[in-house]
Amino acid sequence: MRRLTLLLSLFISVTFFAQAQQEDPRRYIDSAVHYMDLAQYSQADEYFMTALDKIDVLSADFCFYFGKNSFYLNKFSQSIDWLNKYLELKGSRGQFSKETLEILEKAEEAFRNNRGTTGSADVNAKFFYLNTISCDENELITCPVCKGDDVITKRDRFGEMLYKTCPYSTNGVLTCTEFNLLIQGNLKPKNK
Numbered sequence: 001m002r003r004l005t006l007l008l009s010l011f012i013s014v015t016f017f018a019q020a021q022q023e024d025p026r027r028y029i030d031s032a033v034h035y036m037d038l039a040q041y042s043q044a045d046e047y048f049m050t051a052l053d054k055i056d057v058l059s060a061d062f063c064f065y066f067g068k069n070s071f072y073l074n075k076f077s078q079s080i081d082w083l084n085k086y087l088e089l090k091g092s093r094g095q096f097s098k099e100t101l102e103i104l105e106k107a108e109e110a111f112r113n114n115r116g117t118t119g120s121a122d123v124n125a126k127f128f129y130l131n132t133i134s135c136d137e138n139e140l141i142t143c144p145v146c147k148g149d150d151v152i153t154k155r156d157r158f159g160e161m162l163y164k165t166c167p168y169s170t171n172g173v174l175t176c177t178e179f180n181l182l183i184q185g186n187l188k189p190k191n192k
């Protein structure tokens with residue numbers, strides 16, 4: 001009986017661990033950064049895009065990594081947007097602020113030189129991959145933050161479940177404009 005209990009608890013902890021692993025989308029960022037450091041930027045981009053899909057609130061570091069990787073993929077306008085977002089969040093004293101400014105300068109120069117040839121069309125196309133329907137303002141899009149529930153649940157540090165009304169959506173949906181602002185990190189939370 002004791003053996004069974006032990007086995008059972010082992011099974012539960014393994015299952016829990018596997019689930020926790022699966023549910024932690026930050027590992028996609030780790031993988032992305034790993035590939036970026038190996039100069040495998042397309043590979044890194046795939047992991048970044050998966051992270052973008054799965055993470056509700058993006059960190060400043062993500063903005064830096066994604067902006068840097070975009071630069072190496074010659075997506076200069078996208079790079080500029082995300083690097084500026086990093087600076088907006090971290091100012092000049094962030095861990096990556098200096099490198100951000102360096103890449104930003106190169107990205108802006110490259111963007112000026114490439115204007116008209118490699119336009120910014122790919123930027124939005126890439127962002128809108130989450131939104132496969134055409135971006136019609138009358139169409140409502142399920143909010144990716146609350147997955148349409150209009151409620152966000154998370155556990156506090158004592159493991160208690162907390163429920164909060166989604167600060168972004170109205171009844172779990174966003175307009176196209178709101179959606180695009182959200183994925184660019186520019187949608188302001190409402191006071192609910």
Ligand SMILES: [Zn+2]
Pocket residue numbers: 143144145146147148150151166167168169170172173
């Ligand atoms: Zn929502």
